[in-house]
Amino acid sequence: MRRWNGWGDDSIDVSLDREALRFLEERIGPGMQPKDATLEEACRAIPPSRLQPHPRIDTTPQTRLRHGFGQSMHDWLRLRYGKIGRLPDGVAFPESSQDVRDLLDYAAACHARVIPYGGGTSVVGHLDAPSGEQPVLSIDLSRLSRLLDLDPEAQLATFGAGIAGPDLEAQLRAHGYMLGHFPQSFEYSTLGGWVVSRSSGQQSLRYGRIEQLFAGGRVETPTGTLRIPTFPASAAGTDLREMVLGSEGRIGILTEATVRITPLPADESFHAVFFPDWATAEQALRSIAQAKLPLSLLRLSNATETLTTLTLAGHKKLIGLLESYLRWRGCGDDKCLLLIGATSQKGQRFSALDDALRIARAWHGVHAGQMIGRKWKANRFRSVYLRNALWQHGYAVDTVETAVDWPRVKQMMQAVEQAASDALAHEGERLHAYTHLSHIYAQGASVYTTFAYRLAGNFEQDLARWRRLKAAASEAIVANGGTISHQHGVGTDHAPYLAAEKGELGIGAMRQLYRHFDPQGIMNPGKTIPDASTAEDGSHVARKLA
Numbered sequence: 121m122r123r124w125n126g127w128g129d130d131s132i133d134v135s136l137d138r139e140a141l142r143f144l145e146e147r148i149g150p151g152m153q154p155k156d157a158t159l160e161e162a163c164r165a166i167p168p169s170r171l172q173p174h175p176r177i178d179t180t181p182q183t184r185l186r187h188g189f190g191q192s193m194h195d196w197l198r199l200r201y202g203k204i205g206r207l208p209d210g211v212a213f214p215e216s217s218q219d220v221r222d223l224l225d226y227a228a229a230c231h232a233r234v235i236p237y238g239g240g241t242s243v244v245g246h247l248d249a250p251s252g253e254q255p256v257l258s259i260d261l262s263r264l265s266r267l268l269d270l271d272p273e274a275q276l277a278t279f280g281a282g283i284a285g286p287d288l289e290a291q292l293r294a295h296g297y298m299l300g301h302f303p304q305s306f307e308y309s310t311l312g313g314w315v316v317s318r319s320s321g322q323q324s325l326r327y328g329r330i331e332q333l334f335a336g337g338r339v340e341t342p343t344g345t346l347r348i349p350t351f352p353a354s355a356a357g358t359d360l361r362e363m364v365l366g367s368e369g370r371i372g373i374l375t376e377a378t379v380r381i382t383p384l385p386a387d388e389s390f391h392a393v394f395f396p397d398w399a400t401a402e403q404a405l406r407s408i409a410q411a412k413l414p415l416s417l418l419r420l421s422n423a424t425e426t427l428t429t430l431t432l433a434g435h436k437k438l439i440g441l442l443e444s445y446l447r448w449r450g451c452g453d454d455k456c457l458l459l460i461g462a463t464s465q466k467g468q469r470f471s472a473l474d475d476a477l478r479i480a481r482a483w484h485g486v487h488a489g490q491m492i493g494r495k496w497k498a499n500r501f502r503s504v505y506l507r508n509a510l511w512q513h514g515y516a517v518d519t520v521e522t523a524v525d526w527p528r529v530k531q532m533m534q535a536v537e538q539a540a541s542d543a544l545a546h547e548g549e550r551l552h553a554y555t556h557l558s559h560i561y562a563q564g565a566s567v568y569t570t571f572a573y574r575l576a577g578n579f580e581q582d583l584a585r586w587r588r589l590k591a592a593a594s595e596a597i598v599a600n601g602g603t604i605s606h607q608h609g610v611g612t613d614h615a616p617y618l619a620a621e622k623g624e625l626g627i628g629a630m631r632q633l634y635r636h637f638d639p640q641g642i643m644n645p646g647k648t649i650p651d652a653s654t655a656e657d658g659s660h661v662a663r664k665l666a
């Protein structure tokens with residue numbers, strides 16, 4: 121069964137070995153496990169539902185609790201400490217687009233607000249229930265999960281938008297196809313969630329971000345049904361897909377989505393290349409990206425992330441041998457790891473990997489074979505379970521991400537890590553921060569930073585600590601010219617920073633768009649653009665940039 125207060129299936133535990141714990145203790149100090157609330161304690165605090173009875177709506181406390189949160193640190197803190205706060209008043213499980221229409225009509229009639237629920241993997245407060253007198257209805261889309269159509273000639277597949285990653289890929293695999301969208305949250309996140317939060321999969325280099333994969337679909341809005349037909353390309357004015365992408369539940373509910381699919385590959389491998397330092401690694405990466413080679417993954421870790429990856433890999437003896445060899449080849453303490461993914465179709469001559477390795481060698485890169493890449497592939501969706509183990513040892517882990525043009529990449533990485541460290545330093549706490557570039561473009565790259573730090577052991581202090589850290593990192597992103605999100609979206613946590621990149625006119629246009637489809641403002645209020653219902657508690661992070 122899915123964990124109610126952590127990541128993943130409760131039958132899966134990924135533990136931290138002694139070496140990894142020692143590494144963390146040296147860097148940020150020993151942790152102490154806080155006392156977790158039990159599910160019973162958490163449910164006891166839930167007030168009665170304010171919704172009028174409806175045959176499709178479940179108002180039991182546990183169902184409401186399980187739909188009231190995503191996976192942000194703010195969500196984790198509330199669940200682990202049992203500080204539940206606002207929740208949806210009930211959860212509906214529609215089985216068709218018509219059911220969704222009926223539920224929207226019901227919500228409008230009883231002045232309820234609506235929060236669409238995909239896989240509940242949001243990390244930026246997308247699922248926060250708004251405050252106020254009106255009841256809140258969560259609409260869980262998991263029963264809209266069928267493959268509705270597959271067109272092999274056009275390589276298009278249409279699914280119910282509530283389908284989760286593994287189910288979607290399994291259904292396509294049965295026909296010899298794949299979508300190739302692999303966010304790290306793949307196990308639970310859904311097609312609809314990916315589209316409306318503009319998600320990016322780990323192999324976006326080959327398959328594209330979700331905006332390249334999303335070809336059309338059906339959206340139930342409070343004012344009616346929006347149907348978006350598929351075209352290979354179109355010059356017919358505004359592209360309606362763009363209104364749905366990034367809409368985060370504010371204009372309606374995506375019930376069906378048509379996506380561009382690819383025949384299953386014949387061969388796939390992931391290779392590790394080490395560079396002596398960040399400067400050579402970044403130059404090599406940029407050159408490979410700008411050569412536009414048909415690779416499936418480029419992922420560059422900075423020196424601290426490389427050290428962390430090698431330490432957490434276990435196999436101390438083997439890693440020791442690898443490090444000695446790398447040192448001999450000129451890659452010492454500052455070494456940076458680049459993973460290169462190579463994927464080919466049947467009958468395709470594969471030269472992209474050779475070309476990439478040739479460029480890497482010109483920048484002093486040392487090819488270390490496939491062992492690390494194989495391990496990365498095997499653990500790509502399992503490593504997130506470490507969050508649970510870290511919490512049990514008294515440590516929190518959070519991430520922030522952005523994207524910038526190449527001239528600003530290094531500066532952004534340093535600024536975010538420094539700002540976050542400084543935010544904790546004033547209370548005498550240390551931060552273990554490390555960064556990788558995970559989505560690479562000819563123009564620039566996404567910059568993805570992970571923070572590990574100690575939990576204080578009580579809700580108020582831990583919330584304040586996380587807010588300071590999140591605000592400092594977000595402000596550094598904006599100050600250094602990055603987008604507030606490359607892939608996680610806006611939700612409530614990033615909403616205060618959106619105006620910095622959209623401008624007043626842009627925010628006004630977004631507001632008008634939402635109003636057009638949702639004149640009463642019932643759809644997921646406060647997400648992307650702050651409003652009174654979510655600003656009332658001062659928001660989760662500092663609101664510096666009005």
Ligand SMILES: Cc1cc2nc3c(=O)[nH]c(=O)nc-3n(C[C@H](O)[C@H](O)[C@H](O)COP(=O)(O)OP(=O)(O)OC[C@H]3O[C@@H](n4cnc5c(N)ncnc54)[C@H](O)[C@@H]3O)c2cc1C
Pocket residue numbers: 190191235236237238239240241242243246247261281282302303304305308309310311312313314315316317318319320321322368369370372373374375504607608609644647
């Ligand atoms: C461990 C972890 C790793 C992650 N890795 C990645 C990653 O690699 N790449 C990445 O891009 N993101 C990643 N994320 C973030 C998250 O998984 C994505 O934002 C994902 O797209 C959310 O999908 P979901 O189905 O879980 O949506 P939810 O979390 O349920 O909802 C997200 C938002 O979409 C709305 N919504 C959901 N479905 C619909 C629908 N059908 N119609 C209208 N609105 C809808 C919700 O109302 C909400 O506003 C990660 C998250 C976690 C916890």
